[in-house]
Amino acid sequence: MEPNAVYEVLSERSVDSQVRPNLMPKRPDRLPSANHVEHASTAENDTFLQLLTELDEQRTSPGDESHRLTSYQSWIERNTGTPPTLFAAWFNLGVELAGTGDNTGAIEAYRNALTLRPDFYPAALNLGMLQEASGQPETALATWQHALQPQETRAALLGLLAEAAPVQQRDNAKVLHVGCGAYAREKLPPFFRGSDWQEIRLDIDPEVRPDFVASITDMHVITDSLVDAVYSSHNLEHLYPHEVPLALQQMHRVLKSDGFALIQLPDLQEVARHIAEGKLEDPLYVSPMGPVAALDILYGHRLSMMNGNLFMSHRTGFTGGTLGAALIGGGFPVVVVQRDTTAFSLTAIAFRNNPAKDHLAQVRTHLLPAPERPAVLYIATG
Numbered sequence: 001m002e003p004n005a006v007y008e009v010l011s012e013r014s015v016d017s018q019v020r021p022n023l024m025p026k027r028p029d030r031l032p033s034a035n036h037v038e039h040a041s042t043a044e045n046d047t048f049l050q051l052l053t054e055l056d057e058q059r060t061s062p063g064d065e066s067h068r069l070t071s072y073q074s075w076i077e078r079n080t081g082t083p084p085t086l087f088a089a090w091f092n093l094g095v096e097l098a099g100t101g102d103n104t105g106a107i108e109a110y111r112n113a114l115t116l117r118p119d120f121y122p123a124a125l126n127l128g129m130l131q132e133a134s135g136q137p138e139t140a141l142a143t144w145q146h147a148l149q150p151q152e153t154r155a156a157l158l159g160l161l162a163e164a165a166p167v168q169q170r171d172n173a174k175v176l177h178v179g180c181g182a183y184a185r186e187k188l189p190p191f192f193r194g195s196d197w198q199e200i201r202l203d204i205d206p207e208v209r210p211d212f213v214a215s216i217t218d219m220h221v222i223t224d225s226l227v228d229a230v231y232s233s234h235n236l237e238h239l240y241p242h243e244v245p246l247a248l249q250q251m252h253r254v255l256k257s258d259g260f261a262l263i264q265l266p267d268l269q270e271v272a273r274h275i276a277e278g279k280l281e282d283p284l285y286v287s288p289m290g291p292v293a294a295l296d297i298l299y300g301h302r303l304s305m306m307n308g309n310l311f312m313s314h315r316t317g318f319t320g321g322t323l324g325a326a327l328i329g330g331g332f333p334v335v336v337v338q339r340d341t342t343a344f345s346l347t348a349i350a351f352r353n354n355p356a357k358d359h360l361a362q363v364r365t366h367l368l369p370a371p372e373r374p375a376v377l378y379i380a381t382g
Helices: 048-057 065-078 086-099 103-116 121-133 137-147 151-164 241-254 268-276 294-299 302-306 320-329 357-367
Strands: 006-011 173-178 197-203 227-233 255-266 283-287 290-293 334-340 345-351 376-381
Touching: 048 065, 048 086, 065 086, 086 103, 086 121, 103 121, 121 137, 227 241, 241 255, 241 320, 241 345, 255 320, 255 357, 268 294, 290 294, 294 302, 320 334, 320 345, 320 376, 334 357, 345 357
Parallel strands: 006 376, 173 197, 173 227, 227 255
Antiparallel strands: 255 345, 283 290, 334 345, 334 376
16 A cells, blocks of 8 residues: 555445346346336426436336336427437337337337437447347348448447457446536546547436436446446536435446446535635636636536526535545445545545555556545445
8 A cells, every 4th residue: 555645444334236137238228217207397398308307306116117108208299399309218218118028119219219310329239139139130230230330439339239248358448437528538537548448428418419318326228347437527516415325326336346436526625614714706716617616616606507507506515534435335345535625626536346456556546636645545344
């Protein structure tokens, strides 16, 4: 262990298993689960993002297929002339239909999704698997080959199809970028930008064209133990406190046995110091969005919310200690947390299982903003 590290041991906390059955290749990939239709939005012009948000907030027990089906069917009926996001609703409907055994209905739904967005490779992948399962291997191959034509989707689809291959045949490590927003490779830390890493993008907003549309509190779109790393930058503070354990358990679930999560978010301890000095609304630094004050870090960027982007609101927050405790509670047995007071931020590296000492040192050296500075190591004991 590094001599300049500070170590703290926390009690082990029991975490209920959130493991779901693998979705590939036997079962089509999923986008976010739909839930109670009784409370789903019924407005004429409701957006698909609103529907996903409401269904995510009203999660019910698995197996509530009739509610999920009705939710998507009703939304599609209300929005047949709408939008760029109609393809996502058809895709989700296809997933739900396939889950109930209605492969004919699922095939039709996937075809509708591809008609609206021909380059949406998850729909092509699932459609081809259903065609293959129904004894049409040539049709399935044609479906996959067609989806491979657009250059920008070729690598992504090949990556998904490769998941059926043995681990030793996979070339690239995979990083799941949750809450990715609009695509920009530079959003990833430099460690993940090399050719040896494949980025898988996940976001709840289909408008940013992620690989998968889902909430970080319910990522069953991603197969168990699929990725080598999860990267989350300034996402957890947008959740309600009771949703944080769900998100962390999902990150833990999708990691391989030697995987880790890299999480960045605001440091409320340093923010509180400035508030105590009476600097609640004084700019602390200037971001691409404009000046940021302590009040913006506490409750969300005011200018963005004033312009209608209410998803920028903050609903919870962390100090280094509470973030470490939350990650231990989420099932991660070893967590490293470092404060960057000049940037008002926390960086945590949370390991899926106990890492070897050299692996811990390597990851810390490459992923902490200032590896030479002290960090706190949290270890689950029991």
